Amino acid sequence: MRIDKFKTTKFAGVYWNNCSFYLVLVLLLPMPAMANMKQIETTNEELRRSRPAYINVGFGFGSSNFRDFATSPLIYSGVPFYTSLSHIDRDQNRESLINLAYSFGTYGIDYNRQQSESKVNSFSLNYLELFQWKKFCTDKRNIKFGGQFNATINLRNNEQLFNNSEGVDFISNVMGSVQTTFDLRQNKNTTRKFLFIKYKVQQRVRSLSYTLNVGLINSSYRNGFAYTSPSAPLNNDEFFAGYAFNLFNGFRINSTLDYSIFLENKNALQVSYLWDAYSTGGSHDTFEMASHVLKCSLLFRLK
Secondary structure, eight states: OHHHHHHHHHHHHHHHHHHHHHHHHHHHTHHHHHHHHHHHHHHHHHHHHHSOEEEEEEEEEEEEEEEETTTOSOOEEEOOEEEEEEEEEEOSSEEEEEEEEEEEEEEEEEETTEEEEEEEEEEEEEEEEEEEOGGGOOSSEEEEEEEEEEEEEEEEEOGGGGGGOEEEEEEEEEEEEEEEEEEOOBOSOEEEEETTEEEEEOOBEEEEEEEEEEEEEEEEEEEOSSSOOTTTTTTOOOTTTTEEEEESOSEEEEEEEEEEEEOTTSOEEEEEEEEEEEEOOOSSSOEEEEEEEEEEEEEEEOO
16 A cells, blocks of 8 residues: 555656646747747837938929819919928838928919919828838849828919809828839049049949839818808808818829938938829819929938
């Protein structure tokens, strides 16, 4: 009886030791995975903190046209002034941009000896996120893809339209984006000759970037045919009476071409060409606008 009891006790002890071993093993297994996750999070945080950041202040002018079928099929043309302020986080792997833009100008028509002017103020907000597409990248070419949210408000005034003189348009778009950047840096100081004139080319970091955005979800909030609503005669003057929200209606496409020269103090000079075209859709009350802008910018390095 003692021998059996000894065997049972010994067996129970071995069983308990095995259970303890496996329990400790199960508890320790997630530790490498957790360590890897923490390492990845730390790496991402370090990349985010080390990613160069800039404040971009830009000024420019351009050529723009619009047509509002709700009031007239005629095309108004103008040369508006353009200004923008943006914050950019950018490196080879990722780019984030928040941009505020404002343009204003007078648009006019001269048709059949009749002239008409419309004053237009446009406000835009852009938020862009891009990620590197490593499969198609090389040492001198970097390709990123992502998306952009674009919101635009147009304030238009044309006194010759009388009751329809005031117009407000709200345009918003979710867009797919792709960007190609070419590295044009000069790695060393060189001497070149043009005709009989010699000149030095200093070491410089330069880049040429092209971004294309295509609307995927397009929406607008504006009045229907003619701006006049029955609210004024009814002593209920509501400016947005008759306005309607249209989703998945219209289109938008725009692009940006940037040539950047980085200075020794890590700031940069940039010359850009912006093109934008959109339509609200619809049958008889469509609003269309297209613009070309030449912009010069100063990029101030934050980190």
